[in-house]
Amino acid sequence: MNLSEDTIEQIDQIIPKYPEKRSAALMIIHLIQDEIGAIDLEACEWIAEKLEVQPINIQELITFYPMLREKPWGKKHLRVCRTLPCALRGSYATCQSLEKKLGVKEGHVRDDGEYSLEFMECLADCGEGPVVMVDEQTYENVDAEKAGLLADLLLKGKLDDSKKFISYEQALVSESKTKASVKSKSSKK
Amino acid sequence: MIKKNTPKERRIILKHADDPKYSNRIDCYLREGGYAMLKKSFKMKPEEIGEEVLQSGVRGRGGAGFPAGMKWKFLDRKSGKPIYLICNADESEPGTFKDRQIIHKDPHQLIEGMMIAAFAIQAKQAFIYIRAEFFEGAKILERAIEEAKKKGFCGDKILGSNYSCDLVVHRGAGAYICGEETGLIESLEGKRPNPRIKPPYFPAVLGLYQCPTIVNNVETLCNVKHVMEIGGKAFSEIGKPNNTGTRIWCVSGHVKKPGYYEFECGALTLGEMIYDVCGGLLPGRSLQAVIPGGSSSKILRADERFSGKLKDGTEFDWGVEDIPLDFDGPMAAGTMSGSGGIIVMDDSVDMVEAMANINAFYAHESCGQCTPCREGSLWMRKITKRMCDGGAREEDADLLLSVANQIEGRTICAFGEAAAWPTQSFIAKFRDHFEDKAKNPERKKSSLQLI
Numbered sequence: 001m002n003l004s005e006d007t008i009e010q011i012d013q014i015i016p017k018y019p020e021k022r023s024a025a026l027m028i029i030h031l032i033q034d035e036i037g038a039i040d041l042e043a044c045e046w047i048a049e050k051l052e053v054q055p056i057n058i059q060e061l062i063t064f065y066p067m068l069r070e071k072p073w074g075k076k077h078l079r080v081c082r083t084l085p086c087a088l089r090g091s092y093a094t095c096q097s098l099e100k101k102l103g104v105k106e107g108h109v110r111d112d113g114e115y116s117l118e119f120m121e122c123l124a125d126c127g128e129g130p131v132v133m134v135d136e137q138t139y140e141n142v143d144a145e146k147a148g149l150l151a152d153l154l155l156k157g158k159l160d161d162s163k164k165f166i167s168y169e170q171a172l173v174s175e176s177k178t179k180a181s182v183k184s185k186s187s188k189k
Numbered sequence: 190m191i192k193k194n195t196p197k198e199r200r201i202i203l204k205h206a207d208d209p210k211y212s213n214r215i216d217c218y219l220r221e222g223g224y225a226m227l228k229k230s231f232k233m234k235p236e237e238i239g240e241e242v243l244q245s246g247v248r249g250r251g252g253a254g255f256p257a258g259m260k261w262k263f264l265d266r267k268s269g270k271p272i273y274l275i276c277n278a279d280e281s282e283p284g285t286f287k288d289r290q291i292i293h294k295d296p297h298q299l300i301e302g303m304m305i306a307a308f309a310i311q312a313k314q315a316f317i318y319i320r321a322e323f324f325e326g327a328k329i330l331e332r333a334i335e336e337a338k339k340k341g342f343c344g345d346k347i348l349g350s351n352y353s354c355d356l357v358v359h360r361g362a363g364a365y366i367c368g369e370e371t372g373l374i375e376s377l378e379g380k381r382p383n384p385r386i387k388p389p390y391f392p393a394v395l396g397l398y399q400c401p402t403i404v405n406n407v408e409t410l411c412n413v414k415h416v417m418e419i420g421g422k423a424f425s426e427i428g429k430p431n432n433t434g435t436r437i438w439c440v441s442g443h444v445k446k447p448g449y450y451e452f453e454c455g456a457l458t459l460g461e462m463i464y465d466v467c468g469g470l471l472p473g474r475s476l477q478a479v480i481p482g483g484s485s486s487k488i489l490r491a492d493e494r495f496s497g498k499l500k501d502g503t504e505f506d507w508g509v510e511d512i513p514l515d516f517d518g519p520m521a522a523g524t525m526s527g528s529g530g531i532i533v534m535d536d537s538v539d540m541v542e543a544m545a546n547i548n549a550f551y552a553h554e555s556c557g558q559c560t561p562c563r564e565g566s567l568w569m570r571k572i573t574k575r576m577c578d579g580g581a582r583e584e585d586a587d588l589l590l591s592v593a594n595q596i597e598g599r600t601i602c603a604f605g606e607a608a609a610w611p612t613q614s615f616i617a618k619f620r621d622h623f624e625d626k627a628k629n630p631e632r633k634k635s636s637l638q639l640i
Binding site for chain 1: 213271280281283284285288289293294320323325329355360362363365376378379380381398439443447480543546549553554556637638639640
């Protein structure tokens, strides 16, 4: 498994933060998943060796936690909240609109690997539903019509610079107020 | 009806949340007097802080409403094992979005509250267990902790004292069950988050690594800071006896102005919240139902009435709109204030679809450890889904109820109740809707798809 030096360094820094090595499992999994997109058997074995546990101790986490992946999502991953407060404001129509525009069914990755869509459980932003996340950015009040616009911008690569869609994260007051500097860099490659 | 004034918010925790000049950086926090309470606390004895928190009467804001000071008292200090503090920032109860605001907009308030709490219980190390969907939130907290460490508010030899406590941000991975404190502990140990059985595994005695551990909610830990500022006794006078301090209510669903609102406990009723604070229902709609404390709490039907005697002996006769928003009010109405997530549903909602939506959530989130919950939650999803897909049968209401009744009280953790209570209360209060589904399987035209 080829991990970047940066990731390995971060992993080595995280482990001693915990009284017991095994506790670092989720954090290490996140770091590796961010870099290579998923945790396959080889990655499980690598992490297990690092934490002095059995590969099954890592694999059982991957198969349990909804956000951990055995296969990567697309280059851009969209999450739509399915749970009641968002559904009461139309999240089913939002999800269907995104499915149509992006050409991918929820729970799947588009054939070319560019986009994936997940209709998932509560994203804890219920007052501003329907909520859509594009990678690490949270967009609020995205009804079916807005979802179409959002998808159009995303397909053109213009969502990040759009004035129409300011994410929850971008809207936070920060010392550095320019939108560009708050933009999270997706580390997926 | 006499038009009353809109009840006024009292923002203690969210004081700066929507201030356009306030940032989540330490310079801003210090300008507003931040970390003064940490300094004050470090001049006190740890047990004196615990006494203040006990006296304040502050109850846990995560859902169960257990007095925080009492929880701290249960700590096993005799074993000599290290003590751990964990902040439950897994915020995942549907309808709840308060901790999100604190973490993203005022992280230092949480860190200050945590370090006071850590000193009070003499924790060896503290963790913030944050849900993984808060990508930016985790980064903000990590940056804030680094800032606090540089100023000596956290980490080695805090404020030049002999007390050291490292604070670590730990990310979950999308599982609701990690909000249950023993499930959270298992997860933090690097395992599947299967909750532990109590007794013997009360975290205050056998928690993280089998050591005494305190798990408190984000809002609860922020309150610790304010208890130190206001004083335990004065804090206990905010709100009502046994319902002290403020609470952040998160309103979602069919109101004009959903959002988060902080009020003194008991300062307003559910009706005032819906109609005055949140601007009422959407035009032309009327109230059908309210879920008052996150999706696990029992649903209230708009035309229900509740009467009885409160703990202090006063008699009450309430409609749904008269229920006071505190801990004891919703409890007296047979439900709970839970995590403060109020979900409002108007008359356009197909209640069987709403039930199916909730059942799909619990079926997805059951950890699978206990058979009644693992199998029962799946059956409840399957039955309600079938009902919504045109296959409803007359006997479905009874069937659902029998499944729910076989989950409640038969599981290791309270998730079993969380999964059963919605079904039990929906059937008890909207049975006619479930029975009608067999005769009229079509969804109302005005109703949105919920499953």
